[in-house]
Amino acid sequence: xxxxxxxTGKGHLDKNFGAVHTDIEMQxxxxxxxxxxxxxSLVDLRRGDEAVLSEIDLPAEDARRLMELGFLPGARVxxxxxxxxxxxxxxxxxxxxxxxxRETARRLKIRRKxxxxxxx
Amino acid sequence: MSGxxxxxxxxSAVTLPTVAVKAVAxxxxxxxxxxxxxxxxxxxxxxxxxxPGVTVEQHTGVVELASGESVELIDLxxxxxxxxxxxxxxxxxxxxxxxxxxxxxxxxxLLVLDSTNLGRHLMLAAPILALGLPTLVxxxxxxxxxxxxxxxxxxxxxxxxxxxxALVSARQxxxxxxxxxxxxxxxxxxxxxxxxxxxxxPKCREWAGKVGSRAExxxxxxxxxxxxxxxxxxxxxxxxxxxxxxxxAVFQSIFSYVTPAMDAVRWLFQASGNWIAATLPPSLVxxxxxxxxxxxxxxxxxxLPQVLLLFLFIGILEDSGxxxxxxxxxxxxxxxxxxxxxxFIPLLSAYACAVPAILSTRTIENKRDRxxxxxxxxxxxxxxxxxxxxxxxxxxxxxxxxxxxxxxxxVAMIGLYxxxxxxxxxxxxxxxxxxxxxxxxxxxxxxxxxxxxxVQSLGLRLLDRSKVFLRRAGTVILAVTVLLWLAAHVPYSHxxxxxxxxxxxxxxxxxxxxxxxxxGFDWKVGIGIITSFAARETIIATMGAIYGMDHPDSASxxxxxxxxxxxxxxxxxxxxxxxxxxxxxxSTVAVVRRETGxxxxxxxxxxxxxxxxxxxxxxxxxxxxxx
Numbered sequence: 001x002x003x004x005x006x007x008t009g010k011g012h013l014d015k016n017f018g019a020v021h022t023d024i025e026m027q028x029x030x031x032x033x034x035x036x037x038x039x040x041s042l043v044d045l046r047r048g049d050e051a052v053l054s055e056i057d058l059p060a061e062d063a064r065r066l067m068e069l070g071f072l073p074g075a076r077v078x079x080x081x082x083x084x085x086x087x088x089x090x091x092x093x094x095x096x097x098x099x100x101x102r103e104t105a106r107r108l109k110i111r112r113k114x115x116x117x118x119x120x
Numbered sequence: 121m122s123g124x125x126x127x128x129x130x131x132s133a134v135t136l137p138t139v140a141v142k143a144v145a146x147x148x149x150x151x152x153x154x155x156x157x158x159x160x161x162x163x164x165x166x167x168x169x170x171x172p173g174v175t176v177e178q179h180t181g182v183v184e185l186a187s188g189e190s191v192e193l194i195d196l197x198x199x200x201x202x203x204x205x206x207x208x209x210x211x212x213x214x215x216x217x218x219x220x221x222x223x224x225x226x227x228x229x230l231l232v233l234d235s236t237n238l239g240r241h242l243m244l245a246a247p248i249l250a251l252g253l254p255t256l257v258x259x260x261x262x263x264x265x266x267x268x269x270x271x272x273x274x275x276x277x278x279x280x281x282x283x284x285x286a287l288v289s290a291r292q293x294x295x296x297x298x299x300x301x302x303x304x305x306x307x308x309x310x311x312x313x314x315x316x317x318x319x320x321x322p323k324c325r326e327w328a329g330k331v332g333s334r335a336e337x338x339x340x341x342x343x344x345x346x347x348x349x350x351x352x353x354x355x356x357x358x359x360x361x362x363x364x365x366x367x368x369a370v371f372q373s374i375f376s377y378v379t380p381a382m383d384a385v386r387w388l389f390q391a392s393g394n395w396i397a398a399t400l401p402p403s404l405v406x407x408x409x410x411x412x413x414x415x416x417x418x419x420x421x422x423x424l425p426q427v428l429l430l431f432l433f434i435g436i437l438e439d440s441g442x443x444x445x446x447x448x449x450x451x452x453x454x455x456x457x458x459x460x461x462x463x464f465i466p467l468l469s470a471y472a473c474a475v476p477a478i479l480s481t482r483t484i485e486n487k488r489d490r491x492x493x494x495x496x497x498x499x500x501x502x503x504x505x506x507x508x509x510x511x512x513x514x515x516x517x518x519x520x521x522x523x524x525x526x527x528x529x530x531v532a533m534i535g536l537y538x539x540x541x542x543x544x545x546x547x548x549x550x551x552x553x554x555x556x557x558x559x560x561x562x563x564x565x566x567x568x569x570x571x572x573x574x575v576q577s578l579g580l581r582l583l584d585r586s587k588v589f590l591r592r593a594g595t596v597i598l599a600v601t602v603l604l605w606l607a608a609h610v611p612y613s614h615x616x617x618x619x620x621x622x623x624x625x626x627x628x629x630x631x632x633x634x635x636x637x638x639x640g641f642d643w644k645v646g647i648g649i650i651t652s653f654a655a656r657e658t659i660i661a662t663m664g665a666i667y668g669m670d671h672p673d674s675a676s677x678x679x680x681x682x683x684x685x686x687x688x689x690x691x692x693x694x695x696x697x698x699x700x701x702x703x704x705x706x707s708t709v710a711v712v713r714r715e716t717g718x719x720x721x722x723x724x725x726x727x728x729x730x731x732x733x734x735x736x737x738x739x740x741x742x743x744x745x746x747x
Contacts, residue, residue, distance in 0.1 A: 061205060061485070067321035068200035069564055070240055074322075081354040083448045087455075090354070090448070090567055094325075095237045095339055097346075099448050101455060101563040 042091065042105035045079035051110035053077055053093075058107050070094025071108060143192045143224045144303060145216055147248060148232030149241050150198030151568050153260040157232055157290035158195045159580050161299065180223075185304045194226060197483075202247035203319055208483050216251055228254040230299065235259035235287065236270060236340050236569075242328035245281055246315045254309060255283050256302040263289040264569070270340030277335035282313025291574055343569040346441075350567075353445045363449055366442075370433045371537075372530045374426055374510075375519070381425035389418035404609070407617075411668040412605030413598065419664030419679055420593050420657050423507035427589055428582050430506065434471070435581040439573035443468070447565060455563070457545045458552030463493040464565075467544065470500035473588075474708045478715055488558040492551045494712055495725050498703050499544035501537045503589070504656040508699050509536050511660055515680035516692045539700050543732070596655045601665055604651060608669055620669050639698065639734070640691025640741040653704045690744030694737035702733035 045051055053075045056063040070093040071077070080097060082089035087102040100108070148154045162181030183191045196215060197208040204210040211220075218225025231248050233241035238259065249255055257277075265271070265287075278285045284307055288295035301307050318324040353359050393414040400406040437443045447464050454464055463484065470477035477497045484490040501509075513532050520528045552558075607625035609617040620626050621643070628650065629643030636646050644666050652659035660679070667682040687695065703709065703726050712722040 064205070064321055066564060067325075068243070069566065070325075072322050072325055081350055083354065083451060084356045084360060085452060088448060088451050088563060088565075090350075092342075094240050096240065097567040099451075099563070099565040099567055101451065103455075104563060 040110050042077065042079070042089075042100065042108045042110060043102055045077075045110070047079055047081065050076065050078045053108060054111045055109040056107065057109060058104070062104075066100075066104075066108070069098050070096060071098075077108075077110065143194060143226045144228045144230060145194045145196055145226035146230045146232060147196045147212060147216065147244075148198060148258075148260075149200050149234070149244055151566060152198070152232045152234045152241060153290045154195060154198065154232045156577060157230070157258065157260065157288070157299070158193060159577065160290050160293060160296055161303075162193060183300070183303060185300060187304055189304070191303045192224075193230075194223060199244070201244065201321075201324075205485065216248075216253070226253065228256070228302075230256050230258055230302075232258045232260050235261050235265040235272075236268065238272065238337050239329055239332050239339065240325070242331055243321075243324045245283075245331075246318060246324065246327060249281060249283055249312075249315050250317050252312075256299065256307070257281060257283050257285045258295075258299065259285060259287050260290055262287045262294055263292050264343075264571075265340050268340030268343060270338055272332075272335050272337040274335075277331070277337075278310050280313075280331045280334050282310055282315070284309055291571075291577075346569045349570050350445070353442065354448070359445075359449060363446060366437070367534060368526065368530060370430070371533045372527060373433075374429050375514075375527060375529045375533070378425045378429050382422055385424060386418075386422050389414060389421070393418065407609075407669075408602070408605050412601050412665050415668030416601035416604070416661035416665035417593050417598055420507065420597055420661045421590070423510060423657070423660070424586065424589055426510055427503055427506060428585060430503070431472070431581060431585045432578060435578045436573050439571065439577055441568040441570045444565060444567050448567070451563065451565075453545065457549040459489070459492065459548050463489065463548075466493050466497060467500055470497040470502060472585075473502050473504070474498045474500065474705065475711050478708070478711050481715070486558055488556040491716060491721065492548055492556045494715060495551060495721065496544040496547045498705065498708050498725070498729065499540045499547065499701070501540040501700070502656075502705075503585075504592075504705065505536075505540075505699055507657050507660055508652075509533060509696065511679065512683070512692055512696055515683045516687075516689055536696060536700055539697075543701060547728075592655060592657070593661075597658050597661045600651050600654050600658050601661050604647070604662055604665055605669075608666070620666065625666075638741065639694045639737040640688055641695065642686055644686060645691075645695065649698070649704075652699075654706055656699060656704050659699075690741050693744055694741040697740050698733045698737040700733075701729055701736050703729040 040051075042051070042053075053071060053073055055073060056066060056071065058066070072094070075093055078092040080090040080092050083099075088099045089102070089105065090097050090099045091105075146154050146158055158181060161183045180195070181193050183193055185191065194215060196212045199209045199212045201209070202213055202216070204213045214220045215223050216226060216229070229248060229251070231245060233244065245257060259265075259272075259274075274285050274287060284302065286295050286298040286302070288299060290296070298307075316327060318327060353362060393410050396414065397406065397410045400409070437446070447468070451464065463481075465483070466477045466480045469480060474497045477500070478494050481490045481493045481497070484493060510533075513529050517528050517532055522528055522531060604625055607628070608620055608623045610624050611618060617623070618626075621630065625647055626643065629647040632646045632650070633641075633643045636649065641649070644663065647666060648659040648662040651662045663683065664679055667679060683692070709722045709726060712725060713719055716722065
């Protein structure tokens, strides 16, 4: 099992409290692997499904927000209930429950595990 | 007995470390219970300070310690990290580092963390402790932690952090003495430890996890009841149905159960007004007091019980955690009109008042999204519109039941709330698809565990609301009423005040009458509308005062009867529409100007809303008969 690695160096978040560059897209994983790791994301999860987060495909600023709430690469995420229509959906992550809109959930890539696997 | 002998060191500990802690900042992630702790410590002595440039209203309060000295607490906005990304985090950072001129640099910090989610919340500990200020780490919600089978070694955590740690339940009052001890400077502080300053979230989380496991932190099991309740409240069918029932029940009870309380307040004002009238000799002072102040301000204060009931319900919904679920259910609508999730909280608080709502838009980083939210916030039905709606609805609609359980008045009130929301949404749609187009930012909303609202916190909310309501009645509304009384008593002719329609106020009303005639309003309502631009509910005071002066014999003439006499049903509906859309609030205009940094937006907003109000009222007044 390959552990996801973070890029260090330029993609790094700010080093001081001063002005921050926000335009750097953050790639939090280099897990572009075999056929079984087709790009699945949180939207592919149904209620009760579990997965491991692999990558946050969002601008650094937005990614930071999500990471502060527990959506870190390598974190275990369980899909929960949702608003009527399936959007937004509540995800259980790092001991708390966080609702995420579908458009955002799509950018949170996962490595599948847990029950009811579905081939995309 | 035995304790006294070795107490020598004790005495020096009290006096030694700090002479007086002047300002202490309270900081922590959102929803960690900062404000509950703040209220618990300051009791009822809290005041709301409105610093220019501060994200949300920043609260400061005074804690009085057993020793007699007092400490000023600064309640900072909830932040996840100390790296300033949005304006509210900037405020927290600036206050803590003493970069703000308007707030004294805190000499100590209370760091409030949720003990049921320590792994994540500890992330904030490193940057806060690195500031080098004496810090008490407060692990809040100790009762929840215990009930759900979580535990940790406090001493070990103190060693890991190099700071004192207190396990507290702010809701229950548990562990508060320890906090007071810290504030008094009587707590022995462990040797500070230099902690890694990490700005990378994954690394920071890793560090927090390590500290947690060294302190033998065992996370509590998931809240069982929250899961069960969510299965009902977020059910695709039952969820929205319950949402509707809750809303209907809230408004229905506002119309049905508060009548005795309102009658009592009304009686109080009538009785005291009559007493003043009987005691004082006929004079201008008596006229000012009875016809001006009493019938004017009094007719507004009558609505206090209803406003309080509304806020009791909102308080229960908010404190229990249900409002977060309501936000979830409503989010689809927000997304469709192009608003981001962060706009929801300001819009929700705009139901109380647009001013704090507009201040709280500072949490929105995207400037265009922020402007759009500021522009639509005044459409939400604020607490000042509420008494006006109640008065007109009660005057014109029978207390009849629809379908056996729904009162017509309830339906009308819900309709007006929905209308305000709809107009906000339509306006947002227009703005977001034209001048304020912007990319989307992610919507994330933490779902808090359900909790029982406590009597103390609900009581504090109501007290705070009463203060706001009465302060407005005692300042803006009182001032307008006195001015109105003056305007209604000049010019004097033959040593007597003029009839009201010939007075300055009456002339003013009759001057604008041609403009408002198409809406179905007469000059009296015209005066009311003019004064209501100071603050919406002033129209009630104005009408109360005008009718009081108009019928001097029956100073107590029922405002509802008087309105029925002067307005057609179509005009009454037109008046409701006018109030739903118009931006009749000086403070809102002022705050929009300050927050958008110029007159451009507030003027455009004022013009847009006035045009809508006029157009809407005009249409309703003319089309009503066809309905």
